[in-house]
Amino acid sequence: xxxxxxxxxxxxxxxxxxxxxxxxxxxxxxxxxxxxxxxxxxxxxxxxxxxxxxxxxxxxxxxxxxxxxxxxxxxxxxxxxxxxxxxxxxxxxxxxxxxxxxxxxxxxxxxxxxxxxxxxxxxxxxxxxxxxxxxxxxx
Ligand code: HEC
Numbered sequence: 001x002x003x004x005x006x007x008x009x010x011x012x013x014x015x016x017x018x019x020x021x022x023x024x025x026x027x028x029x030x031x032x033x034x035x036x037x038x039x040x041x042x043x044x045x046x047x048x049x050x051x052x053x054x055x056x057x058x059x060x061x062x063x064x065x066x067x068x069x070x071x072x073x074x075x076x077x078x079x080x081x082x083x084x085x086x087x088x089x090x091x092x093x094x095x096x097x098x099x100x101x102x103x104x105x106x107x108x109x110x111x112x113x114x115x116x117x118x119x120x121x122x123x124x125x126x127x128x129x130x131x132x133x134x135x136x137x138x139x
Contacts, residue, residue, distance in 0.1 A: 039070060039078065044128045047121055051112050065094065075139035090139040098129045 040048065048056075048067050056067040066081040071088060073079040079091030089097075101111040102125060117125070 039080065039132075040128060043124060047117075047125055051117050051121070055112075063097075065097070073139075077136075092133070092136045092138050095129055095132045095136060099133055102126055102129060 052067050055062040056065050057069065058066070061067075061081075064083045069081040070078050071081045073088055073091045073094075075090045075092070077091045079089075080094050082089045082094045082097070101109060102122070104110050
């Protein structure tokens with residue numbers, strides 16, 4: 001029975017991997033493209049693009065976090081390219097970091113650094129991060 005579960009489990013994982021490989025969001029390697037929509041609804045994507053992507057994309061994005069590129073993360077999920085000392089972090093860690101940086105009371109940690117994000121925009125980003133965190137479990 002255990003083997004059967006493992007077999008079913010691996011088949012599901014393999015199909016998911018194949019699915020993701022085939023349906024890779026367009027423009028993954030194109031830094032000029034908008035944030036791939038698979039991780040965020042369109043209004044959030046637009047906010048990330050307008051207020052964050054300027055510093056969070058390219059060869060050395062702020063804090064190692066590229067908010068325009070989606071990769072497969074160690075937990076087997078898709079997540080933003082986010083690395084620490086060359087190692088890709090889990091999707092949960094990325095969202096926990098986002099939560100911290102959006103809610104921190106320390107102005108040196110708050111993102112975006114110039115604090116232009118206010119009111120409804122900030123609330124939308126916050127709700128997105130909060131619901132993603134609630135749906136994920138630490139890996
Ligand atoms: C003006 C440039 C700039 C903008 C705009 C900006 N960031 Fe950052 N961000 C940085 C830099 C530089 C760092 C690394 C230094 C630090 O940790 O504060 C960073 C770090 C972070 C981190 C921590 C990553 C880690 O693992 O340490 C998160 C999360 C983050 N930013 C999210 C955002 C979000 C979300 C937005 C938009 C709402 C945003 N940033 C906008 C420059 C920026």
